[in-house]
Amino acid sequence: MSNQNKEWLSKLGPLFGLILLIIVVSILNPSFLSIANIFNVLRQVSISAIIAFGMTFVILTGGIDLSVGSTLALTGAVAASLLAGGMDPFLTMGIALLLGLILGMVNGVIITKGKVAPFIATLATMTIYRGLTLVYTEGRPISGLGDHYSFQLFGKGYFLGFPVPVVTMVIAFIILWFILQKTTFGRRVYAVGGNEEAAKLSGINADRVKIAVYAITGFLAALSALILTSRLNSAQPTAGESYELDAIAAVVLGGTSLNGGKGWIFGTLIGALIIGVLNNGMNLIGVSSFWQQVVKGIVILLAVLMDRKKSA
Amino acid sequence: MIEMRGISKSFSGNAVLKDVQFDLANGEIHALMGENGAGKSTMMKILSGIYTKDQGEIKVDGQVVNFKSPKDAEKLGIIVIHQELNILPDLTVAQNLFLGKELTYGKTGILKTKQMEKEAAELLKKLGLDVNPRTRTGDLSVGKQQIIEIAKAIASDAKYIVMDEPTAALTDREIETLFKTIRELKAKGISFVYISHRMEEIFAICDRITILRDGQYVGVRKIPKTTFDEIVAMMVGRELGERFPERNCPIGETKLEVRNLTVNGVFKDVSFSVRKGEVLGVAGLMGAGRTEVAQTIFGYRKANSGEILIDGKPVSIKSPIDAMKHRIGFVTEDRKTQGLVLDFSIQENISLANLEKCSSSGIMNKQKELSMVHQYIEDLKIRTSGPEQSAKSLSGGNQQKVVIAKWLGTNPEILILDEPTRGVDIGAKKEIYHIINKLAESGVAIIVISSELPEVIGISDRVIVMREGLLTGEVTKEQMTQENIMHFATGGE
Known part of the structure; x- marks a missing residue:
């Protein structure tokens, strides 16, 4: 029992870190705690958190996805151009999400069927997807998305007093938490990452699990792209650069x-x-x-070092 | 000489060693025996400085010592050779021998490659090992690698060598070479602590046996003034009775038939069959292709040609998933790398092959999962604090039972067990034999791959033997002797 308590304590370490950070920041500048500012933080976090949720799945299987930022840019650009061309916003969103899913699946297929290391495979697709974005946008931002109330709501609106992106993040979190903790798929994700050979020998289709986690990550990158595009009311060809690093950092900080x-x-x-x-x-x-x-770099380093110490 | 007195050690309140004693004379081979979890490895980890003792005294050559790290123990010549070898397969033999203590020109870091190779060659010659020091170590047989490990210990002036299950992966002939080396070193005054579950070996090579049970010292016996039965009784604290429990069940129709199964370059034209309620033993030396045949039947390896028939009908098995659909279970040889997800709990490991059974429309059903797991913990007598205990923290025997439980959950009609009792203590071994018998009695067709001849003979109805990728013989119950099987396994050498 005491061992389990210890495990919980170490698992909750990041939460204590967050609380400590909030206390320090609030003391140094009390305006941090204003509702407006908190919503602002949460709205910013929602985009990177949704990507990081997907990255969690990938990293749990022992992989990595460097292409999320480029996927975000490409899906955002496609969505923006469709809207600018007058397409129905819901259909646009559907197409963007599907595109994200497919881009993710491509990663998964290269990694499993082509037997390419995830780092290399997604490094390549990161460059390819970014290049395609530049080709598609001719290197220019896409604006003039029209006056679609429902699409603008997605990035800028409020639902029951909460910013819609934050609500989206929370819903995504709940669904993904449920998938990971309560479903057979979630169990397979952990098993493949824990011991792929044992998982395969227990009748788990490891390739399929891996393709699925990359597809989920692509889908979530597209979801973030929609929030970002809606908020900025435009799509930038350089959007999402280095987002993959923030996402990996969030996953690692979380233990x-x-x-x-x-x-x-x-x-x-x-x-x-x-x-x-x-x-x-x-x-x-x-x-x-x-x-x-x-400072950001140092915090990440400290978190990992503390984690090391704990497990040693 | 080493004396350990009154050694106690506990981990987070759990006493794993209570007032244990052990001593090792110069030039002695001393076996340390006990069931898994008896405290053997903890005792040796204290001796080698990996753990610090809570209480007690260690004397080396009469001097009281307090080891703070393995380095301290190494300085006094105490070296441990672990079950998992510490050899870097991509380095040459000489590079491995001098790993961490390379000879250099002064303090420059420039290596004296020639001289190291020369010294390595001399050392190998002394140990009677005919190996070029420039060979890539991974290309050597496991037995030779084991001797390289000993050579490494000798090269660093070891006086006391602790060997943990040194023969688990060796063929009989390799074991002979190893024993010869050990005996020669013994004659030179080097002492060995020999940890093993194999009685025959211990009686063949050791001078004394110290027995531990549940973290306590039970006693020490001199060989040959003791018997298997006495030692076993001391280890388990009771008479165990027959080593291989009797099985009396009718053998039914042919369940699985394999015809001319071939994987190019691995094994060729393997044909055999196994019937319902029958236990088919598969004997042979390591590397004879037995595991590979099992993997191919289970769809983990692709066959180049050949047929597999179940209940007389040809089936196509392309993956473990297909095999499981045909009700085949496969308890793999290496439970740590293939059988278990070590970070998973017992519960998660057992349900791993049974996720469909423990869920409805993709959502895990905790109740179903737990009731299945509890049932197997009870049926297989898995000793654990509960289903949440991590697989990593279990003893070898209990880990093996978890792997078996995983497959029992799939209700197999054909069960392949690859070295099911390797590294498992005598008590748990017997329980595993009981499980095998029960399964056979319920009509499961069972294939047991084992390198321990007494075990193969003790539990099989029929034995097939493989050598170098070929099936070389079949031995019926009446003809089953170690000599007969070895004849086929070695080609009559």
């Missing part, structure tokens, strides 16, 4: 092992919040954006 098999999606949510609060807090306190990078 998920890069070796796969160990971790949880709640930690990823906390990890994304830590990064969000850190960004926002440093802006409020007036830390220069150059130093912000340094």
Whole structure:
């Protein structure tokens, strides 16, 4: 029992870190705690958190997906151009999500059927998807998306007093948490990451599980793209650059092992919040954006070092 | 000489060693025996400085020592050779021998490659191992790698060598070479602690046996002034009775038939059949292709030609999923890399092959899962604090039972067990034999691959023997002797 308590304590470490961070930031600048600012933080976090949720699945299987930022840019650009061309917003959103799903599946197929290491495969598709975005947009932002109330609501609106992106993030979290913890698919994800050979020998189709997690990640990147496009009312060909690194950082901050098999999606949510609060807090306190990078890097490093110590 | 007195150790309140003693004379081979979880490895980890003792005293050559790290123990010449070898397969033999203590020109870090190879060659010659020091170590047989490990220990002036299950992966002939080496070193005054579950070996090579049970010292016996039965009784604290329980069940029709199964370059034209309620033993040396045949039947390896028939009908098995559809179960040889997800709990491991059974429309049903797991924990006598205990923290025997439970959950009609009792203690071994018997009695067709001849003979109705990828013989119950089987396994050498 005491062992289990210890395990819980270490699992909740990131949460304590987040609370500590919030206390420090609030003391240094009390305006952090204003409703407007908190909504602002959450709205920013929602985009990176949704991507990081997908990344959690991928990392749990022992993989990595560097192409999420490019997937976001490409799906966002396609959605924006469809809207600008006058397509129904719901159909547009459906097409963008489907495209994200397919781009993710392509990653999965290359990795499983082509037997390419995930790092290399998604490094390649990261470049390919970014290039396709530039080709598609001719390197220019797409704006003039028209006056679709329902699409604008997606990034800027409120639902029961909460920003819609935040509501979307929470719903995505609940669904993905349920999938990971309560379904046979979730169990298979952990098994493939924990010991792929044993999983295969237990009748689990590891390839199919892997293709599915990359597809989920692509889908979620497209969902983030829609939020971002709606918020900015335009699509940038350079959108989502280095988002993959933020997503990986959030997953790692949340305590998920890069070796796969160990971790949880709640930690990823906390990890994304830590990064969000850190960004926002440093802006409020007036830390220069150059130093912000340094601090962010140090926080990630500290989190991983502490995690090491715990497991040693 | 080493004396350990009154050693106690507990982990988070659990006492794993209580007032244990052990001593090792110079030039002695001393076996440490006990069931899994008896405290053997903890005791040796304390001796080698991996763990620190809570209480007690260790004396080396009369001096009280307190090891804070393995380095401290190494300085006094205490070296452990673990079951999983510490050899880097891609380095040459010489590079492995000098790993971490390479000879260099002064402090430059520039290697004296020639001299190391020369010294390595001399050392190997002394140990009677005919190997070029420039060979890639991974290309050597496991037996030779084992001797390289010993050579490594000797190269660092080991006086006391602890060997944990050294013969688990060796063929009989390799074991002979290993024993010869050990005896020669013994004559030079080097002492060995020998941890093994194999009685025959211990009686063949050791001078004394210290027996532990449940973290306590039971006693020490001199060989040959003791018997198998006495040792076993001391280990389990009771008489165990017959080593191989009797089985009396009718053998039914042919369940599985394999015809001319071939995987190019691995095994060729393997044909055999197994019937309902029958236990078919598969004997042979390591590397004879037995595991590969099992993997092919289970769809984990692709056959180049040949046929598999179940209930007389040809079937196509392309993946473990297909095999499971035909009700085949496969308890794999290496439970750590193939059988278990070590970070998973017992529960999650058992349900891994039974996710459909433990769920409805893709959603896990905790109730169903738990009731299945509880049933197997009870049926197979898995010793655990509960279904949530992680598989990693179980002893070998209990880990094996978890793997078996996983497959029983699938209600197999054909069950292949590959080395089901390797690294498993005597008590758990017997329980596994009981499980096999029960399954046979319920009509399951069983294939047991085993390198332990007494085991193959003890539990099989019929034995087939493989050598170098070919099926070389079949031995019926009446003809079953170690000599007969070895004749086929070695080609009569």
